[in-house]
Amino acid sequence: MDSIITYLLTYNQYLIKIIFQLLWFISKNIPLGQFVFDDSNSPEYQKFKLDRLPTIIKFEKVDYQLLLGYYHYKYNKVLKPISRRNNISISNTVICPKCGAPHEYIYNNNGTKGQYLCKVCSTTFKEYNYVSKIAYKCPYCGKALSKHKERKSFNLHKCTNSKCSYYLKNLKALPKNIAPEDKYKYKLHYLYREFHINFFKMKLYEPTEKAIGFNFKKFNPHILGLCLTYHVNLKLSTRQTSHALAEIHGIQISHTQIATYAKVAAQVIKPFVDTFDYKPSTLLVADETYIKVKGIKHYIWFIMDACKKSIIGYQVSDTRSVGPCILAMRMAFDKFKDFKNNTIKFVADGYTAYPLAKQQFELEKNMLFNLVQVIGLTNDDPVSTNHRWIKQTVERLNRTFKSSYRVTCGYGSEDGALYGVTLWVAYYNFLRPHPYNYWRPLNELKEFDLAENMPAKWQILLRLGQETILNMESSNCV
Incomplete structure (x- = not known):
């Protein structure tokens, strides 16, 4: 027995020696200088770091002809x-x-650097300022920003001042052994994104022309409710739903007819689901997950009430840019009848679209809220430790959605993706039993008291959606 213990101790010392040699080899031959940089471990991630707002100067309009007349009156000569x-x-x-x-x-x-000077009012401006009528200045050094790049939905402005305190601070934090040609990998200069698409003027709840009434020639509303029950609640594809209706109920209906029913039903139910008064708490959590549309990656943005578990904001998009994020956040914030600044805690992951969206809400709407970003998969900082449980709620939501999404093998069109997500959100918020609410739906409707089964509940949701559309149209007419 003693010889076995002695052997194990000797072998343990041998393993420790090998581990020490491997650590020495890694520290000597693998460059770890980038970890000294204060921003992030990855240089690529630093390019998406969000800086604070610049100093924005709006030019006050003055008539140059009045200035010319004043010049002639004061100096008795023509400019x-x-x-x-x-x-x-x-x-x-x-x-x-x-x-x-x-x-x-x-x-x-x-010269050729693009700056102009007005002889009448002595205003200096860049070549892009005469279009935007706005000048942006660096909040650290006060120098005017220059337009660096043009993107699909925003222009990127950059401070090119080599004596800017922000630039010098980041330059000093660079690894000492970095090659000069590798400095471009790190974010050094102050950057500002100017959006030329106003996401706050886009309509969120505009009724679509496809939201029409149902005119049944062969079937009836009960069969429509059966189609939605099998397709959405039981996660069956349209072909499986058609087969189940034929084998169980003796109803011969094609899978294309079921898809048409589902698409129109989603358009009818969507206004009711989006405008329902969920009475949310002040603790929200958001996340994005990907889907496939015709084999191409698309994204779904979910924002849910972390306390009451209801989905109060969602968007389907073909990009992971800040635009769909803003629209989903607008949908969530519209559920608050009285939005009080700095009372809402918004928990999300480390993706930079969220702080950029927060900046736009402050700039455009003067809406202030607390953004908490839970970074990574492990609790390496106090913020992640305290808020990990909140982030896990939306992660479980994603897994629940993916269980119904996988049977589709991807969507065939963007409209199909939108109607699929809309029907699933309606089912999740109003029909699905939740252990959080003692196996009852999250939002219990009094209209469901007269419903005897699930197809009847789907018919009631359709009626509520039609009433919401009529109310929206009558308010628009007024």
Whole structure:
């Protein structure tokens, strides 16, 4: 017995020695200098870091003709247009963003670098300012930002000042052994994203033309309820639903007819589901998951009430950009009749669309809320430790959705993805029994008291959706 213990101890010391040699080899031959950088372990992730808002200067409109008249009154002479001697012409489309002076009064102020100077009001502006009528300045050094890149929904502005305190601080935090040609991998300069698409003016609850009434020639509302029960509640595909109705109920209905029923039903139910008064708590959690549409990756954004478990915001999108995130957050925040600033705690993962959306809510709507980002899969910081249980609620929601999504093997169109998600959200919020609510639906409707079975409940949801559409149309007419 003693010889076995001695052997194990000796072997244990041998393993410790091997581990020490491997750690020494890794530290010597694998560059770990990037971990010194304060932003993130990955240089690619730093490019998406969100900076604070810049100083925004809006040009006050002044009539250049009034300024010319005032100049003539004060100095008793006419302010003449610029006489150019450097053979550099100014485009006819360039005008002063402040006074509206035409190109005859515009200097090319710094050669080919794109800055102009107005002779009438002495305003300097970049070549893109005469379109936006807004100037952005770095909040750290006060220098004007230059447009760096153009993206699909926003323009990226960059501070190019080499003496900016923000740039010098990040430059100092770089690894000491980094090669000069690798500095571009790290985010050093201050960046600001200017959105040229206003996501706050998009309508969220506009009735669609497909939300029409049902005109049954061969079938009836009960068969429609059966189709939705098998297709949504029992997670059967349209072909399996058609087979079940034929084998169990003796109803001969094609899978295309079932798909048509489901699509129209989703359009009818969606306004009721989206505008229902869920009376949410002040603790929200969000996450995004991917689906396939014609084999191409799409995304679903879910925002749920972490306390009451209801889904109060969702969007289906073909990109993982900030636009769908803002729309889903708008849908969730609309459920609050009285939105009080800094009372809502919004928990999400580390994806940068959420802080960027938060910035847009502050800038456009002056809506303030507390954003908590749970980073990674392990509790490596106090924030993740305290809020991991909240993040797990939406992760379980994703798994529940995926269990019904997998039977579809992906959607055939974006409309199909939207109607599938809409019907599933309606089922999850109003029909599905939840252990959280003692195996009752999350939102119990008094209209369901007269329903004897699940197909009848689907018919009631359709009636409530039609009433919601009529109310929306009558309010729009008024």
